Amino acid sequence: MKLYLKYFAIHLKSTMQYKASFFMTVTGSFLTSFTVFLGIFFMFQRFHSVAGFSYEEVLLCYGIMLMGFSVAQMFASGFKVFDSMIANGEFDRILCRPRNEIFQVLAFRIDFVRIGMLLQGIVMLWYALVKCPVDWTFPRALTVALMVIGSSVLFSALFLLDGSVAFFTLQGLEFMNVFTYGANEHGKYPLSIYGKGMLTFCTFVIPYALVQYYPLTYVLGRSDRAWYMLLPIIACLFVVPCWIVWRIGVHRYKSTGS
């Protein structure tokens, strides 16, 4: 942990070498996600609910997902550039150091500019928390916190999986973005609006629904099942298969050297 803080300090120093660029990119990152918000806003000007969810409820949902996504983008972005780390030998360097490989990849890149996106998520969530007609009990508040944590972990796991693909193809696969960026994109709305098939897929294959739809229904009082609040924790188990793929990848890398 102390080591991670050291890395953190170095990244911060490096980023601050280019202040103007940093602030412009942060603004850009904020604006990009702001347009998405506008999209939701204007849509609700016309239709007052989407599949039974009100404007505030959708914002609550999107705020949570956006926070999780931006946290993952910020701290797990090493995996996003992992294919180039393999190509330029940076991963060899990592293997020459007496530390865990995943840790080093995580510490290799911290994408501070995502703070713009994170900020957007926080504002949105805050607004929704105030406006939503929800009786805020402690378990409900805790559920929201778990959803944020769970989605951060889930998105990070997907980035890990995305990075691991580079071991097998040498170049990251664009199609993996369907699961990372795509999920953030359609995670704006509670997953039930996409129909049963999608919901099943997002429950059992890539467990987005566990950090989003199910706990959300509990928070909004549409479901009495209190155990839904624990689902985000279960979703974190998704890290395990991703980690296994990564291990296989490292093993393969060590035996082919490419």
Add this chain to the structure above:
Amino acid sequence: MIEVKDLKKTFKVARREAGFGEAVKALFHREYELIHALDGISFSIGDGEMVGYIGPNGAGKSSTIKILSGILTPDSGLCTVGGRTPWKERRAHVKEIGVVFGQRSQLWWDVPVIDSFELLKEIYTIPAGTYKKNLSELTEILDLSKIVKTPARQLSLGQRMRCEIAASLLHDPKVLFLDEPTIGLDAVSKLAVRDFIKRRNKDHGTTVILTTHDMQDIEALASRIILIGKGRILLDGTLDDIRRGGEHIDETVAELYKKFDV
């Protein structure tokens, strides 16, 4: 003590003919060619030795270095460095070695070099006292005092290489792998780097394994030469063994390459 016995490594390399049609064909069906990067090599290097590991491009030099530094797992054969098998005990092993890749940097680009050093101190968990002692020693001998506060991106190649070498020695490794440490350096920097390596070996008894295409490096540093070609060791001896006298070292080596047809 480095012990290598009958090390073998084969790579599968996809190949295809030139041309668009072939490229399309390769999408569906790939032909592979087996490259014997290492075809049963054995050697042993004692503590405190300085060995030049030479051979033409693609001879298997970097595969050997990668195996010795724990990055690559061989197909078969034995290899121990200080009693450890590198690819089995990676983390314990890499604490004892330092690796300098001449073409790649391990310094952080945008921050002063000293920050990179501080980070390495944490990565290798170097005790504060040892770190201080090593840093001041390296700073003095490599003449770094003026440049450690500069971001790595603003250093000249020669200055950067001196910092790279310092960076890989902060944790007192027993074995130092240098992969083309003088590539691209000017004459003065080359001499400085060579002098330093020699001195390090003498004062600390650091085992040095050096790969290079610069034969003057070998002449200045390595008492022993291992020549590798086509995955086999062709020659293991001293510089004097391969020299008939008089002629330039580059010629000697070129002649050797020709003789072994590598």
